[in-house]
Amino acid sequence: MSLVKNLALQVLTLLKHLWALVCDLSGFSRGLLAIIRFEIKRVTTPGRAFWWVFVAIFPIVIACLLRYVVEPQVRENIQNAVIHQQMMIEQNQNQQIIVPATSGDQSGMGQLPPGAQLQPGQAQPMAAPPPIGSNRDQLYTVALYLLGPSIACMLGALLIAAPAIASELEQHSWIYLATRPNGVFFLVAGKYIVAVMWAFSATLIGVTGGAMICGQEYNSALSIPGPQKLQLSLSQLNSSVGVDDEFALTMSVTNQSQSAINDVQLRVRHTYEFKLTDLAEKKRDNRGSRLVESIATLGPGETKSVDIRILAEKATGNQVGRITAMMDYPETPSPVSVVESIQIFKESPPTFFWRVVILIATAFFAAIAYSALYLVIGALFPARAMVFCVAYTIGAEGILSMLPAVVNRLTVQYRLRSFLFHHLQDGSGVSEGVGDALLVTGGADQPLWILIHAAICLGVSLLIVLSREFTTAAESDV
Structure with missing residues (x-):
């Protein structure tokens, strides 16, 4: 008391x-x-x-150490890892690779589905590099x-x-x-x-x-350069997207080399929140992507643009989903993919x-x-x-x-x-x-x-x- x-x-x-x-x-x-x-x-x-x-x-x-020492090293390590994987595929192109049936379905991650086989000289598809901009x-x-x-x-x-x-x-x-x-x-x-x-x-x-x-650099992604100097860009025409809204994306590819490049394939992959209006009937490949357009020949300095109509069906908070564009070079011994991705929002991303x-x-x-x-x-x-x-x-x-x-x-x-x-x-x-x-x-x-x-x-x-x-x-x- x-x-x-x-x-x-x-x-x-x-x-x-x-x-x-x-x-x-x-x-x-x-x-x-x-x-x-x-x-x-x-x-x-x-x-x-x-x-x-x-x-x-x-x-x-x-912050200086992270920006000018750590970040360049991380970018270099990611690029070296992907390039090393491509070199290993080329060195082992005479071997037949069988994916075990117990490996699980990894088709959405750029790997072969279970039980699939790679014939001699065929390259295993590469996984998309991480979109490091938002991360x-x-x-x-x-x-x-x-x-x-x-x-x-x-x-x-x-x-x-x-x-x-x-x-x-x-x-x-x-x-x-x-x-x-x-x-x-x-x-x-x-x-x-x-x-x-x-x-x-x-x-x-x-x-x-x-x-x-x-x-x-919010929506930037890490692009892995291929043997040809092609530049791929992906831009959103709408500033913001709501659920049940149909919007458009533009894929652009530019040949920056001095010679023509043949058989360039433009592909797109998306998260589950989206539905591709124009490409709904096209089948997915083993990377989960759909073919948008196949360019027979792209001349020096030439730019090719393709519009894609997409329907946003779901959203989590302000995030609607992510669209990933891929560009392949099938003419090389090991096909190289240049990847760009963009995040879609219901409202503008934070400045x-x-x-x-x-x-x-x-x-x-x-x-x-x-x-x-x-x-x-x-x-x-x-x-x-x-x-x-x-x-x-x-x-x-x-x-x-x-x-x-x-x-x-x-x-x-x-x-x-x-x-x-x-x-x-x-x-x-x-x-x-x-x-x-x-x-x-x-x-x-x-x-x-x-x-x-x-x-x-x-x-x-x-x-x-x-x-x-x-x-x-x-x-x-x-």
């Missing part, structure tokens, strides 16, 4: 302080602004400024989220908010602040606002710079600007949540604030948030991931597969949950500093 009574008294004391502040708004503004100005001067010293620059450039440096943008979006709101913003809040109480105790200024009218309240509120500003400003620079470096805005908004909510969280941990354990904050970050935000259980909803990371997924998934900025991997459900109410979380943490921090008797003596002197 005594514990409940003391807690009730502390809540009444806090409400009394808040009412006094409301009645004296001029004094409230003067006191709070004084703390904010002083803390801004403190965090702009050379030492703190160095850490601000470090937090800001960290996402930019990692690339999704990976960069998740990477920038991890680098910005999850790491940079968390680190910024840790450096400023966690030692907020401990720094005043070490400098022996706590007694002076505690004896001033509403001094402790101004201290907690002012340090919290400065921590949010410090963490968010650094993350803003990092996320914006990283996004500018990564860029966007580069929208992606950056959502990432910045996520960083803002991360700064609000983590600054309040680290502030309450610093008030509970002022002597070991950084240690407990790091332990909580690793245990709760790092491990607990990724557990497939309801308990992960208590973490800030879950709310931030859900906010990001909700605002990008509708525009296919993040696919459902990525959302499942991040263990999120989405929802427009995530900002409200984050604000409630921050308000609770700030309220607990004020209750602690108003009720607890802190000591400025070293632990060894006690």
Whole structure:
């Protein structure tokens, strides 16, 4: 009973302080602004400024490494793998290949159906290279989220908010602040606002710079060059497509070589959401594609375009489906396929600007949540604030948030991931597969949950500093 009574008294004391502040708004503004100005001067010293620059450039440096080191290597590895497979087929063209009947139906992946045979000299059809445009943008979006709101913003809040109480105790200024009218309240509120500003400003620079470096190439696909210099393009004539709408795509092929190319076959493959109006009667080949047109001869510099009418029958969210165009060279010993693909949407896909805005908004909510969280941990354990904050970050935000259980909803990371997924998934900025991997459900109410979380943490921090008797003596002197 005594514990409940003391807690009730502390809540009444806090409400009394808040009412006094409301009645004296001029004094409230003067006191709070004084703390904010002083803390801004403190965090702009050379030492703190160095850490601000470090937090800001960290996402930019990692984004540069991903964009200019990792991505070219991944593209090269994919191309080398496909070209190596083609060379192996050519070297073994005198062998007969029998696909086991137990291998399962892989006809939709560019492989032969079970039980089929390859005669000597016949090449196994190649699987379509992955459409890395959308996958690339999704990976960069998740990477920038991890680098910005999850790491940079968390680190910024840790450096400023966690030692907020401990720094005043070490400098022996706590007694002076505690004896001033509403001094402790101004201290907690002012340090919290400065921590949010410090963490968010650094993350803003990092996320914006990283996004500018990564860029966007949403509907691009990886084209594997063949022995002939042919260029294949696939364009959507309609800006958006709804269910039960019929739309058109244009396939264009250009001969960029100095000689004519014979027997060029244009094929198209689509996901289950579509129905090819013009090609419904044509049979699929072992890659699941249908022949659109066979070009007997394509002269030097000549371009051939074909329109395809397609009916959209289904949709998942904003995604309607994917159309893949293929162009074959049957005259070569090993037929080479150049592949292009395009994603079809009910609405326009997310723009580069929208992606950056959502990432910045996520960083803002991360700064609000983590600054309040680290502030309450610093008030509970002022002597070991950084240690407990790091332990909580690793245990709760790092491990607990990724557990497939309801308990992960208590973490800030879950709310931030859900906010990001909700605002990008509708525009296919993040696919459902990525959302499942991040263990999120989405929802427009995530900002409200984050604000409630921050308000609770700030309220607990004020209750602690108003009720607890802190000591400025070293632990060894006690």
